[in-house]
Amino acid sequence: MKKSVFRNVIFTKIYFSSSISFLADRLVVFVVPLWIMSVTESSTKVALINALITITTVLITPLTGTLADRVSRRKLMILADLIRMIIMTILGLLTFYNIFLFELVVMLFLLRSVGTSLSSPASNAALVTFVDKEQINSAIALRQTMNQLVSVAAPLLGGILLVWIHYEGIFWMDAVAFLISFTILLTVRFPRELELKKRKPFWSDFKEGMQMMFRSKTIRSLIMSAGIINVLGAALTVTLQVFVVRAEFSPVWWSIIFASSPVGIMVGAVLARTFKFSLKTLSNSFFFTMIMGVFNTLMGFVNNPLFFSVLFFLSGLAFGISNVNFGVLYREMIASEQQGRFFGFLNSLLLVSVPLGQMLVGLVLEISKAEVIIQLLGILTTVSAFIFWVYLKRQKLSLEKLSP
Numbered sequence: 001m002k003k004s005v006f007r008n009v010i011f012t013k014i015y016f017s018s019s020i021s022f023l024a025d026r027l028v029v030f031v032v033p034l035w036i037m038s039v040t041e042s043s044t045k046v047a048l049i050n051a052l053i054t055i056t057t058v059l060i061t062p063l064t065g066t067l068a069d070r071v072s073r074r075k076l077m078i079l080a081d082l083i084r085m086i087i088m089t090i091l092g093l094l095t096f097y098n099i100f101l102f103e104l105v106v107m108l109f110l111l112r113s114v115g116t117s118l119s120s121p122a123s124n125a126a127l128v129t130f131v132d133k134e135q136i137n138s139a140i141a142l143r144q145t146m147n148q149l150v151s152v153a154a155p156l157l158g159g160i161l162l163v164w165i166h167y168e169g170i171f172w173m174d175a176v177a178f179l180i181s182f183t184i185l186l187t188v189r190f191p192r193e194l195e196l197k198k199r200k201p202f203w204s205d206f207k208e209g210m211q212m213m214f215r216s217k218t219i220r221s222l223i224m225s226a227g228i229i230n231v232l233g234a235a236l237t238v239t240l241q242v243f244v245v246r247a248e249f250s251p252v253w254w255s256i257i258f259a260s261s262p263v264g265i266m267v268g269a270v271l272a273r274t275f276k277f278s279l280k281t282l283s284n285s286f287f288f289t290m291i292m293g294v295f296n297t298l299m300g301f302v303n304n305p306l307f308f309s310v311l312f313f314l315s316g317l318a319f320g321i322s323n324v325n326f327g328v329l330y331r332e333m334i335a336s337e338q339q340g341r342f343f344g345f346l347n348s349l350l351l352v353s354v355p356l357g358q359m360l361v362g363l364v365l366e367i368s369k370a371e372v373i374i375q376l377l378g379i380l381t382t383v384s385a386f387i388f389w390v391y392l393k394r395q396k397l398s399l400e401k402l403s404p
Contacts, residue, residue, distance in 0.1 A: 065344015
């Protein structure tokens with residue numbers, strides 16, 4: 001009988017702390033635009049701060065990813081929690097005393113994004129240092145499930161908490177969550193932490209990380225497909241928001257529709273735990289992405305909110321399976337001492353693709369029906385995944401781990 005990953009004490013502690021801090025983080029992402037809009041009554045300032053945070057994260061994450069391959073990932077995660085805990089405490093105090101200086105708020109959130117940029121590649125790369133190889137699939141699936149559960153819960157919880165504890169209370173909750181995570185990280189040790197015998201110059205490691213992204217046909221295919229699917233996914237999200245409004249669905253159905261996909265992703269992540277890593281993992285990743293595209297296409301032909309929700313759930317289920325498979329592939333194919341750089345560059349790429357997809361579809365939606373765009377995006381997703389799947393078959397891509 002397969003041993004549960006929760007019997008790994010270190011994983012259980014990190015999973016618990018990550019769940020708390022991620023929930024608090026999602027709450028802040030939900031309330032910050034509302035807070036800035038309520039104080040400044042300026043949508044331009046809301047857009048500006050979001051853009052600056054995105055740009056900062058895109059530029060810094062490849063650097064922090066390189067750092068995660070050179071120093072203790074646990075210590076980077078501790079530093080990231082400390083930075084964000086201090087920033088959120090300050091923001092809570094400023095809000096409590098009704099002090100709002102836009103330039104100061106921007107600076108604080110940019111510093112907070114530095115903390116996030118430190119944490120993201122380090123925590124992704126750290127997984128292999130305290131989880132056994134045979135449990136990686138389960139660990140990634142559980143993290144994916146937690147992320148989607150939090151994504152559903154955060155907006156619902158945020159609306160309730162705003163009434164009870166207001167903006168400053170949510171900021172302080174965020175600070176306490178990072179304090180808990182900080183404390184837990186101080187009490188654990190990663191048994192397979194990196195030990196670099198010969199340290200290269202920082203920029204040499206950075207350059208090696210860039211080269212690594214394009215050195216393997218398999219990795220190139222995975223990265224290219226991830227970028228394209230992310231652009232199409234971001235475009236679909238905006239299109240769905242426009243569609244539910246134009247279709248005159250009730251606000252209750254809005255909630256059900258946008259909760260159906262994350263719930264499907266959670267179910268898909270759980271199902272993905274039954275898959276064993278092999279060459280079929282790579283094939284399955286693209287196969288289930290194709291299935292997701294088919295369900296997305298069908299959504300464009302449906303005007304009934306119930307059927308629409310069911311299709312969106314099935315789309316999310318297929319995505320949940322493929323996403324876990326991709327996560328397993330990355331960790332199996334990239335050497336442990338290179339994973340910080342890999343996830344740093346990958347996170348930046350995916351982050352850039354979101355506004356790109358949003359801008360492209362935003363212009364088209366002005367002159368076209370949302371349901372037609374949904375159909376088109378679904379077809380493009382299916383065709384893209386099929387092309388990569390065929391390419392995989394013809395090129396006989398390898399799952400061999402990249403050498404450092």
